[in-house]
Amino acid sequence: xxxxxxxxxxxxxxxxxxxxxxxxxxxxxxxxxxxxxxxxxxxxxxxxxxxxxxxxxxxxxxxxxxxxxxxxxxxxxxxxxxxxxxxxxxxxxxxxxxxxxxxxxxxxxxxxxxxxxxxxxxxxxxxxxxxxxxxxxxxxxxxxxxxxxxxxxxxxxxxxxxxxxxxxxxxxxxxxxxxxxxxxxxxxxxxxxxxxxxxxxxxxxxxxxxxxxxxxxxxxxxxxxxxxxxxxxxxxxxxxxxxxxxxxxxxxxxxxx
Numbered sequence: 406x407x408x409x410x411x412x413x414x415x416x417x418x419x420x421x422x423x424x425x426x427x428x429x430x431x432x433x434x435x436x437x438x439x440x441x442x443x444x445x446x447x448x449x450x451x452x453x454x455x456x457x458x459x460x461x462x463x464x465x466x467x468x469x470x471x472x473x474x475x476x477x478x479x480x481x482x483x484x485x486x487x488x489x490x491x492x493x494x495x496x497x498x499x500x501x502x503x504x505x506x507x508x509x510x511x512x513x514x515x516x517x518x519x520x521x522x523x524x525x526x527x528x529x530x531x532x533x534x535x536x537x538x539x540x541x542x543x544x545x546x547x548x549x550x551x552x553x554x555x556x557x558x559x560x561x562x563x564x565x566x567x568x569x570x571x572x573x574x575x576x577x578x579x580x581x582x583x584x585x586x587x588x589x590x591x592x593x594x595x596x597x598x599x600x601x602x603x604x605x606x607x608x609x610x611x612x613x614x615x616x617x618x619x620x621x622x623x624x625x626x627x628x629x630x631x632x633x634x635x636x637x638x639x640x641x642x643x644x645x646x647x648x649x650x651x652x653x654x655x656x657x658x659x660x661x662x
Contacts, residue, residue, distance in 0.1 A: 409641075574594065612629040
């Protein structure tokens with residue numbers, strides 16, 4: 406089985422690139438399941454219409470992060486759509502689903518969304534305890550676990566790897582929009598610290614460079630504008646053994662629009 410994970414989809418350019426290329430990319434890697442982080446699909450946050458476009462492009466499960474609640478219509482949408490996941494360690498009273506079991510190749514795969522606490526400054530529950538709960542609740546119901554850990558600190562992401570190694574098949578990081586080069590397999594768990602971004606590549610994490618430069622120089626803050634630079638689809642391919650469902654291979658992907 407092959408699971409394809411795509412980095413944070415940024416705005417209209419990212420969605421357009423998915424519509425144009427995802428079918429071919431999926432065929433190229435023989436992907437059975439595609440998971441993508443979509444929390445920036447509407448710039449900041451994701452609207453129901455943007456989430457619908459991502460699913461229609463061929464993504465099976467969308468994970469979210471710290472911008473989950475930016476769109477006023479998203480809480481009700483998350484209640485209706487179990488394949489768009491908000492992080493599990495938001496307060497229990499928050500609407501929506503934090504994990505979902507999808508089927509492929511005769512196997513049941515539990516996909517889950519978590520968010521880190523270090524430097525994101527959210528009043529979140531412990532993501533390590535939330536991971537334990539998801540695994541416990543779905544043991545016997547799922548053949549494998551795939552986890553998106555939306556976090557700022559590389560240390561927190563790596564700590565999660567060594568906490569979950571051997572218990573989940575796939576663990577990948579999102580949020581920084583910068584693809585890391587540390588893909589590996591540890592005790593049957595495929596891992597990368599950050600998938601990168603599906604959006605304008607020659608930019609500052611998807612934004613027109615002039616704006617963050619002005620901010621770093623002490624200028625007046627302004628609402629970020631998505632760059633018009635060419636798009637690159639970044640992510641990772643995880644190959645699982647069909648019998649054990651342990652990860653046996655991890656490979657970074659980079660597709661230019």
